[in-house]
Amino acid sequence: MASMDETFRSPPAQGGPVDLLVVGGGINGTGIARDAAGRGASVVLVEQDDLASHTSSASTKLIHGGLRYLEYYEFRLVREALIEREKLLRIAPHIIWPMRFVLPYTPQARPAWMLRLGLFLYDHLAPNMTLPRCKSLDFRTNSAGRPLNGTLARGFAYSDGWVQDSRLVVLNAMDAQARGADIRTRTRLVKARRVDGVWEAEIEDTRDGSRTTLRARALVNAGGPWVSEVLRERAQVSSTKQVRLVKGSHIVVPRLFDGPQAYILQNPDKRIVFAIPYEQEFTLIGTTDVPWTQAPGHVEISPEEITYLCESVSRYFTRSVSPDDVVWSYAGVRPLYDDAAKNASAVTRDYVLDVDTQGDQAPMLSIFGGKITTYRRLAEHAIEKLQPFLPVLSVPGWTADRVLPGGDLGEGGFDAAVARLSARAPFLDAKSCWRLVRNYGSRAHDIVGDARSLADMGEQFGAGLSAREVEYLIASEWAQTTQDILWRRSRLGLHVTDEDAARLDAYLRARQPRAATAAS
Known part of the structure; x- marks a missing residue:
């Protein structure tokens, strides 16, 4: 066979x-x-x-069981998601990695016993869990409390995963x-x-x-x-x-706190909002749950949603956030199964x-x-x-243990893979090597190819994006437009200048006749 x-x-x-x-x-x-x-x-x-x-590029970018779903008794869903979390961490270690989440305790939201019970179930619903289990935190002594305002004395930490969704x-x-x-x-x-x-x-x-x-x-x-x-x-x-359409929106602001941890924040309306380290220099904040009855194609965040998210994080952090701090936002429509729940947040x-x-x-x-x-x-x-x-x-199922393209990082995992790329391409700076392995895993070597200098990588479009990488994305990943490359194949749109993006756009337009000739 x-x-x-x-x-x-x-x-x-x-x-x-x-x-x-x-x-x-x-x-x-x-x-x-x-x-x-x-x-x-x-x-x-x-x-x-x-x-x-x-929708698939407009998520909160979490590989998680869904802690809050326990409140709606979605035990089967959470268990299945926790089992899948472990499998996805194995088959795509370049684009999925563990993340520690800090949950501040506020008595106005949910009682402490409910949080402890939920976190205990979260740690034990699925077998063979490999991520660190939850623990209590004293914000007066733990570094996770430094970004938080002085009214918060304690909380909890638990583990989940992060994914480059697109x-x-x-x-x-x-x-x-x-x-x-x-x-x-x-x-x-x-x-x-x-x-x-x-x-x-x-x-x-x-x-x-x-x-x-x-x-x-x-x-x-x-x-x-x-x-x-x-x-x-x-x-x-x-x-x-x-299907029940629910709009979820996110904002991105300059980094609010140091450290690799994310925060899960409880609001007075019982909804939760995440504040997550994003693209090294930023914090991702989301999401909202707004019923959506219009066409799903073009969706944007509303001013009310921006205000809601800003107020949500300002309630917890010493540094307040205003709409003027938002450097980027995105929104997507989630196609949820209509189970007749009255509250959009409670829809399964x-x-x-x-x-x-x-x-x-x-x-x-x-x-x-x-x-x-x-x-x-x-x-x-x-x-x-x-x-x-x-x-x-x-034929029996097979996807649970077959790595996705680039996921064969080799001995030593991600850090060792970055070191190997750096040794092969010493002309690339440390940030570029890290980004290439984080995006492409072992396929980063295909992008570098036989290059022996930065000049061999071709035209530079800012933030380490080279013509070689662009050509790889076009040939291997169906990329066609500047939007495809800067916002879905990467998040370099947050890092490049308008002039860089314009040069990339001109490069793609200039190569279209060549592509058409090659296809004919």
Whole structure:
């Protein structure tokens, strides 16, 4: 039998149907495409914009069990997420790493006994936990109390994980492609219908408007905020399941505190807000929960949300934060499964998978809800739902212990990997070596290639971004625009100047004729 690291399935016959058409290039769509391709299925994934261009790049960037979900008795979800946290730390150690969270105690929010009980459950709900367990803190003596105002005397510390969310999406797409999947960005599903036992889908290249038709034995609707639109308007399928859109917004300010720890802050309204070290020089603050009834495409933070987040952190830290301190903000629409909860914060973060066959016709699997931490397990559940219709998927699950691209850091882990890159490329400064390994892991060596000097890396676009890195992102990671490169493949948009971004934009425009010639 062929290795799971090989592409061992045969492509479909000319004009014949593929096994699986996945609609949506967020974390759930790319995770399912990766899992299915690795089991031998022929897979096409279409994404109307760039990979992770919406919800999957607008998260709080945590790989976590969801401590606050215990308050809503979501024990199964928290246990599954904690188990997944351990697996993701192993398969993507370059873009996912542990982080310690400090929870100040305020009697006006939740009683101390409730916090202790919740943290005890958090430490013990899942077996074989490797991260440090929770402990009590005295802010009068512990360094974690230094940034906090003098009214806070004690609190707790516990462990969770941090993730570069949009990179997690891209790495799943890369691995899916390496295993034979056809990943098509800037490609929109126009309509789909069942014809002769398969799905016949019309897809459109959003750059030039050209349309093609492909056939698939099964269709996965991973449209995220567009899941209902794909169901009812593009595929003409009815469902009793509903999606509930909730906008979550974040702000980024200059760094509020020293140290690697993050803070989880309880507000008087019982909501929680995170303050997290971000990109070395900043603090990420979020999130909000605001019901969203408009189209999900273009979403921005509101002035009221900015004020809410600023007041939330100012309530705790000695250094107050005002809207004038905000250097960047982002917002995304979370497609939660509608469980009829009145409060947006209380809506379940669990997921529901709905299979429609209209009798015995070609299946369509739609995904409602979910969170980035449980994407891999969601993909396994989706494959299990599709196995009765696609026997090729009956191969056992495999994604729990196969590292994502770049995750093979080698002996000594991340720090040793940075040291090896620095020895190979002594012309790169320490910050650039750290960033390249943190973004690309072992693939950083592919970017450096045969370069022997900084000049060999090509034109420099600020913050260590070189033409070699840009070309790598275009060739290997579907990047096409300045926005793709500066904000989704990296967060260098926070570090480069407007002049740097303009030079990158000019570079990309200048190379487009070359790319078109090469493709023809």
